[in-house]
Amino acid sequence: MSREAWIVVVIAGIVALATLVGAVLLAVRIVRARRMLGALGASGKVAFYGALIYAIFPVDLLPDPIYLDDMGVLAGALLYLTRLAHRHRTAARRLPGQPDAPPESGRARRPVR
Template structure:
């Protein structure tokens, strides 16, 4: 009869692996969302703060230096999610201004 401790340890290992895979997929999805904004971010009327947020979030996600160890991607998810929200909001404002000017 196998030891119950090994069963618990195996289950925790599987849960940890699933958490790492899911968080990696979330980071990948957020990184793709940021990269899709590349052309829009490089427009001349986009503020520098949005450009810094764009590049900073991508560099942080790719950087080996993190606030938390790499298997735990919570910090990368937070940085990328905040950047996606901020850059998206800035780009909407810039688009509205362009539309008002062109009318």
Template sequence: MDAKVWLILAAVVAAGLAIAAAVLLVRVLSARRMLRDAGIPLRDKALFWVAVLYTVSPVDLIPDPVYLDDIGVLLLALRSLRAAAATAVSARPGDGTGR
């Protein structure tokens, strides 16, 4: 394959990774309503904001054409926040619905 094909392939992969990171960032931002819940530990709330700041910051572990580090940080934040929310809801007294 010549250089032009590799360049096009790299651009498509980079665009796909950028879209995946953007989708995850939107999902993390939509999950921010969970931050108002008093039952969620401060560590998980802080991880949320660290993930958002890391994703939008120009400093990365892996250079920006490859968004794997951003995707990993966002997935970790989502997983941690959802697990903390599930624990907080199950720990609430009442009917178990969390309301």
């Protein structure tokens, strides 16, 4: 092989390794979020298990040495689970019968004396 061909092979290997590491890191973060699944309902469970199955399943949008599609699905699921957990946490702070909090105007309110 020529020198240029070796350079292309080495760069392709580095890119494949970097995307593999990125996909594994995202999968680990999603697995750590698993403890919230009971509180998040069916949509959270579907997002969690669907993303993991897609990442592990060998049939993908792109061939498996290229993990960009897996990273996209894992990142999307992580974003969805994070937003769902934030909504659940905010709803749990409200007292029963308490109306939804109005959006904050950005200005701090002072208590009336």
